[in-house]
Amino acid sequence: MSTTKVTFRRAALARRLALPAAEVAQRSQQLCEQLFQYFPVAQWRWLHLFLPLARRNEPDTWPIIHRIWTEKLPVRLAAPVVQADGISLRHYELTPATPLQSSRWGIPEPAAIADTEVPTIAFDAVLVPLLAVDRAGHRIGYGGGFYDRFLAQCRPDTQFIGLNVLDEPPVAAIPDVLPTDVPLTACITPGGVWRF
Template sequence: MQDKANLRRAALARRKALPAAEIAQHSQQLCDQLFQHFPVAEWRWLHLFLPLAQYNEPDTWLIIHRIWAEGLAVRLAVPVVQADGISLRHYELTPDTPLHPSHWGISEPAATAETEVPAAAFDAVLVPLLAVDRAGHRVGYGGGFYDRFLAQCRPETQLIGLSVLDEAPVAAIADVLPTDVPLTACLMPGGVWQF
């Protein structure tokens, strides 16, 4: 069993080593997996993150643009890190939403009361991760943002990890916390793991 710090360090190094063409190919495979294995058109609200290209994150813009191109009714929302540095709020993303970079370099929509979406609204959440175990526990960047957010979602919300690394889940993460919220599934370029 490995702990989160070691898994995080190793996964970041492997992901950083991936060439841009491979990130693009794997991101397209993740998009295809999502539409093949999940009822995207039936969801009312989908939460996803906007990618940090410099960290070789999955390119979720492929999913966003496909939803818009196909005219699906599902509405999209993205997170905005709050000034407290520990929490997220969520705002609708449309083709007309202006985006600006946060001080972390993350594209974020303008935060307005009219476009804020409560965590309980989401039918599915696409979750960034570096590693996952066979019970659906994930290793993220270590800030705890997503665990606090996922705990606020409805029990039936689909919590779907996205990984550009095509690696099977590890057997178990040694230092899972009681506050860690397990995923219901994880998309990898080669397939889908259900938990």
């Protein structure tokens, strides 16, 4: 029987959920350090990032956010808000003063205030959640297609950078890649950076 995305997704999620919270925190700090070491964060005008769903052991992006704010870097931040249709995202600026609310899935989101909405063409880089990636930069997420639809709307020069707390190299090939799947530019793991 051939391996499918569903099989890959289930296995990777199980490995991630098995990590103790302290390990996720330590690895998330390593992801933060790799990002600042290997990418020109201070040169970006807009960085899009996700806010973590802790109960799924997602990479914690708050160390990245707080470092940008603490060091007063010129890059501005935005985070996604899932829309009522359940399939699309809109993006809002994230500042220290931004109120956060919890989505129906328990994901923290910035308050959707009209004048803080950021168009997809503004982003210089997008930090992308994932469970696994292959050597061509194709990723496995949760299967909703949110990020593929979003990334397809970004500028051609936008960097798409995956974050993975599982310290695993890219797999040879992810099965059943769709024409609508948007490959990553790079992926950061606790142990290193992979570029595609």
